[in-house]
Every structure is written in structure tokens, then in C-alpha cells.
Amino acid sequence: MAEIVPCTELHPIPDGEVRLLGAVRTVTGAMTRVDVPGARVLVDCGVPQGADGRGFRLPDAASEAHALVLTHGHLDHIGSIPTLLDRGFDGPIYATAPTLEITALSLEDGLGLQGAAPREIERVLGRFRALAKPVPYDRAFDVRGATVAFREAGHLLGSASVELRRGRSRVVLSGDLGRPDSPILRDPNTEWARDVGPVDLLVMESTYGSREHAHDHARISRDLEAILRSAVQRGGHVLVPAFAVGRTQVLLWFIDDLVESGRVPRIPVAIDTPMGLAVTDTYQRFRKLYDKESLAKLARGDDPLDFTELFAVHRGKDSRRLLDHDGALVVIAGSGMCTGGRIVNHLIEGLPDPRTTVLFVGHQAEGTPGARILAAKGRGGRVQVGDREVEVRAEIAVLKGLSAHADRKELTAWMNHLPGLARVALHHGDEEAQRSFAAYAG
Ligand SMILES: [Zn+2]
Structure with missing residues (x-):
């Protein structure tokens, strides 16, 4: 039985050590350094978000790494790369090809939101691309004597767990783990070599370490069908605030499936997010x-x-034109918690209209406009969105279960496939989730 260790920074392995430089007790800011003889490997270089990010400074231990290995392109795993490069890091950056592309898009978007000038963004992306080295899944590569490989993680297209071996040490870092049976994505890898020694340490995410998802694939599809059918009857716009990376694509998959099988009427669907x-x-x-x-x-x-009624909205002026569209129309736009982006104008126009449906497909953090709109569900009232205060007469709907993270049952099942697993370092979960998981699976 593996020993499960929550909320701890330093973990010894036979010929070295693994140090969590971020996401030790929180969900965001994943960054882990693996030290083995001859190689200091940084896995992910995230930025802590929201309240966790106040006063954040990139640790020196990050910029002293010889190489950077990325599990996937979400900002909480890659957002500190510009700072890392500014500190002089010039080692190789390894990831799967889709992860490198999504990382470049996320960095461009993130820097833009911070107000960086286009020339500055181009400079950072140029440096990033010069160091980037794409590696396919399941192909071992060498990092200064350590053997590293990417395994499917099923969280996002291109997402990977990382396996690292050197001498007597074998370490696996889960990255973010998806749910088995998610649409589009393959299931997280469960086939690990049994003839190369036991796994000394697993560094594992624990976002849903204290919870179990109640909604499976079929249930999500049925719920979305009911929401869209009733929205079409109301005859107004269906506004879906959605995160561009991962969530938008899963949602499109479900809508495509419902439209192509004739379970919902063929109404126009706009992807109104350049990033998405x-x-x-x-x-x-x-x-x-x-x-x-x-x-x-x-x-x-x-x-x-893709389906016939789906269309792309690239330009801001075309986004504004959608506001005048009369009749049923689905609009998928960022940001996911309504803090900015094109969804804001849609909400200002649509919330006071009783024909509108606002459909939430992800978590709305406290204090965001999304959380305020959600609180008005079933009782109305006025909410602040962007720089306006508007009356909520729209129908508010919630689609549950679209999480891209494995729950505690799924995490346990996945972890149990690792041969000879000795120790599990939990990270990427709040303290309660980590302690609860340690008690549940330990
Ligand atoms: Zn992620």
C-alpha cells in the first residue's frame, strides 16, 4: 500500500529529490522540480490564480532547472513561462505538439489580458518557440541522462502524465487527469511498464480529491438536450460563458451529437471567442x-x-451584430466566469430579456459576475456585469458534470495501475481535498 502524503513540499527518491514549487496546498500554480544525478527537470511552470496569486514570485529553483517539461497548456501550468524566460532560462521545453500549440495560444491570450504590447508578446512567443521541442506520446527522450516519456492524461488534447527514470529512481507526475469516458479525449493511460522497477514516487493532482461526480456522459447529454429544447421554445438567445481551452470543445462535441442525431432542433450556434x-x-x-x-x-x-449550423465569429464587429439576431441562437463566448471578454455585451443585452437563457457549464468562483448571475437564478434582481447594472429576467440554467478532472474514485483507480507504487505526493488540490483523499485512499 502506497503512503499518501498531502500538503508537503519535499519528497526524497532513491538518487535525488522531488520538490513542489507551487500548488502545494492549492489548485493553481503547478510547478515541480525533479532532481536526479546530472539533471534538474522542471515539470510545469504555472502561475497561481485569484487570491493564491497575491505576492507570487517565481522561485529561483525554477530558473535553475536544465529543462522544462509541460503536461498541458492551461495557464495554471504554464503561465509563469514568460517570467522564467526573463530570468534567463534557456534550456529545452519539451511537450506534445498540441500542448506546445495550446501553450503558445494561452501565453498570447494571458499576456494580452495583462496589457502587454504586441511587440512584447511576439518577443516572448519567439523565445518560447525557439526552445520548444515536440515529443510524441510514449516515446522516451533523454534529458541529461534521465529517461522521460509522456503518457496520455485525458484532460485536454495533448495533455500528458510524465514518467521520469534515472538509475534506481522512477517518478511519475500525473499532470491534470481527465475522467475516463470523456468525449473526444482518450482515457488516461493505465499501461505502465512492469519490468523497469517500481514507481518510487507519484506526484498526483487532487482537485476532486474529496468528491465524486454524479453525472456521467449519458446524463450530461440528456440534461443538455432538455435545456436546449426549452431554450428553443423560449425563442431567444442561449448565452454560454465558457473557457476557451478544453471546455468549449467538449461542449461543441455534446451539441454536435444532439444536433446530428436530431435530438435538438437545428438552430444556429456561434463560437464567439477567437481563443476558443x-x-x-x-x-x-x-x-x-x-x-x-x-x-x-x-x-x-x-x-x-462541426455541423452545418455552427459558425465562427472572428471579428468584434460581427460579435456585436449577433446582438441584433432575432430568434433562437446559441452563443458560446468567453470568459468562463463573465469577468470580461465578448460574453459581457451579450449578457448586458440578454439578461433583461425573459426569452434569454444563460447556460453555465463550469464552476463560478465567488465574487465573479458569473457567481452573481447564478445567485439570481429563480429570483431575479439586479446584477453588475462589466460596467453596467442590469435586471435579470433571463432563465438561468446549469449543466453539471463537464469537469475535466477525475474524481477521488477515478484517481484511486488510476493510481492503482502504477507498479510497486511506494509514495504519493498530493498537490493541485486545496488542503481539505488533499487531506480527505489521503484518508479515503490511504
Ligand atoms: Zn488543467
């Missing part, structure tokens, strides 16, 4: 990494992320 469009494009170019179900759809001639 760019990431969807990356998904489509790496479709060979889709799961069996989506590959089968492609083979039948059905693109699982």
Missing part, C-alpha cells in the same frame, strides 16, 4: 489523437466538432 476558435482548430489538426468514438464519427463523415 484557435484551440478548436488545434483539436481538429491533431484529430488523430481523438478517442475511438470520435474517430469512428470521423470515419462516418461526421466531424464531431
Whole structure:
């Protein structure tokens, strides 16, 4: 039975040590350094978000690494890369090809939101691309004598767990782990070599370490069908605030499935987020990494992320034109918690209209406009969105279960596939989730 250790920074391994430089007791800011003889490897270089990020300074131990290895392109795993580069890091940056693309898009978007000038953004992206080294899944590569490989993590297209071996040490870092049976994505890897020694240490995420998801694939599909059908009857806009990276694509998959099978009427669906469009494009170019179900759809001639009524809105002026569209229309736009982006104008226009449906598909953090709108569900009232205060007469709907993270049962099942696992260092979960998981699985 593996020993499960919550909220701890330093973990010894046979010939070295593993140090959590971020996400020790929180969900964001993942950053871990693995030291083995001859190699200091940094896995992820995230930025802590929200309240966790106040006073954050990149630890020197990060910039002293020889190489950076990325698990996936979400900002909480890659957002400190610009600072790392400014501190003089010039080692290779390894990731799967889709992760490198999504990382570049996320960095561009993140720097833009911080107000960086276009020339500055181009400079950072140029440096990043010069160091980037794409590596396919399951192909071992050498980092100063350490053998490293990416394994499917099923969280996002291109997302990976990292396996590192050197001498007597074998370490696995889960990265963010998806749920088995998620649309588009293959399930997290469960086939680990049994003839190369036991796994000394697993560094594992624990976002849902204290919870179990109640909604499976079929239930999500049924719930979305009911919400869309009733929205179409109301005849107004369906406004979906959605995160561009991962969430937008999963949602498109479910809508495509409902439309193509005739379970919901064929109404226009707008992707009104440049970032969401760019990431969807990356998904489509790496479709060979889709799961069996989506590959089968492609083979039948059905693109699982496209249908006749779907259209892309690139320009801001076309986004504003959507506001005048009369009749049923689905608009998917960022930001996911309504803090900014194109969804804001849609909400200002749509919230006072009783024909509108606002559909939440993800967690709304306390203090965000999204949380305020959610609190008005069923009782109305006025809410602040952008720089305006508007009356809520729209229907507020919530689609549950679209999480891209494994729950405690799924984490335990995944972890139990690792041969000879001795110790589990939990990270990327709040303190309560980590302690609860240690008690549950220990
Ligand atoms: Zn993630």
C-alpha cells in the first residue's frame, strides 16, 4: 500500500529529490522540480490564480532547472513561462505538439489580458518557440541522462502524465487527469511498464480529491438536450460563458451529437471567442489523437466538432451584430466566469430579456459576475456585469458534470495501475481535498 502524503513540499527518491514549487496546498500554480544525478527537470511552470496569486514570485529553483517539461497548456501550468524566460532560462521545453500549440495560444491570450504590447508578446512567443521541442506520446527522450516519456492524461488534447527514470529512481507526475469516458479525449493511460522497477514516487493532482461526480456522459447529454429544447421554445438567445481551452470543445462535441442525431432542433450556434476558435482548430489538426468514438464519427463523415449550423465569429464587429439576431441562437463566448471578454455585451443585452437563457457549464468562483448571475437564478434582481447594472429576467440554467478532472474514485483507480507504487505526493488540490483523499485512499 502506497503512503499518501498531502500538503508537503519535499519528497526524497532513491538518487535525488522531488520538490513542489507551487500548488502545494492549492489548485493553481503547478510547478515541480525533479532532481536526479546530472539533471534538474522542471515539470510545469504555472502561475497561481485569484487570491493564491497575491505576492507570487517565481522561485529561483525554477530558473535553475536544465529543462522544462509541460503536461498541458492551461495557464495554471504554464503561465509563469514568460517570467522564467526573463530570468534567463534557456534550456529545452519539451511537450506534445498540441500542448506546445495550446501553450503558445494561452501565453498570447494571458499576456494580452495583462496589457502587454504586441511587440512584447511576439518577443516572448519567439523565445518560447525557439526552445520548444515536440515529443510524441510514449516515446522516451533523454534529458541529461534521465529517461522521460509522456503518457496520455485525458484532460485536454495533448495533455500528458510524465514518467521520469534515472538509475534506481522512477517518478511519475500525473499532470491534470481527465475522467475516463470523456468525449473526444482518450482515457488516461493505465499501461505502465512492469519490468523497469517500481514507481518510487507519484506526484498526483487532487482537485476532486474529496468528491465524486454524479453525472456521467449519458446524463450530461440528456440534461443538455432538455435545456436546449426549452431554450428553443423560449425563442431567444442561449448565452454560454465558457473557457476557451478544453471546455468549449467538449461542449461543441455534446451539441454536435444532439444536433446530428436530431435530438435538438437545428438552430444556429456561434463560437464567439477567437481563443476558443484557435484551440478548436488545434483539436481538429491533431484529430488523430481523438478517442475511438470520435474517430469512428470521423470515419462516418461526421466531424464531431462541426455541423452545418455552427459558425465562427472572428471579428468584434460581427460579435456585436449577433446582438441584433432575432430568434433562437446559441452563443458560446468567453470568459468562463463573465469577468470580461465578448460574453459581457451579450449578457448586458440578454439578461433583461425573459426569452434569454444563460447556460453555465463550469464552476463560478465567488465574487465573479458569473457567481452573481447564478445567485439570481429563480429570483431575479439586479446584477453588475462589466460596467453596467442590469435586471435579470433571463432563465438561468446549469449543466453539471463537464469537469475535466477525475474524481477521488477515478484517481484511486488510476493510481492503482502504477507498479510497486511506494509514495504519493498530493498537490493541485486545496488542503481539505488533499487531506480527505489521503484518508479515503490511504
Ligand atoms: Zn488543467
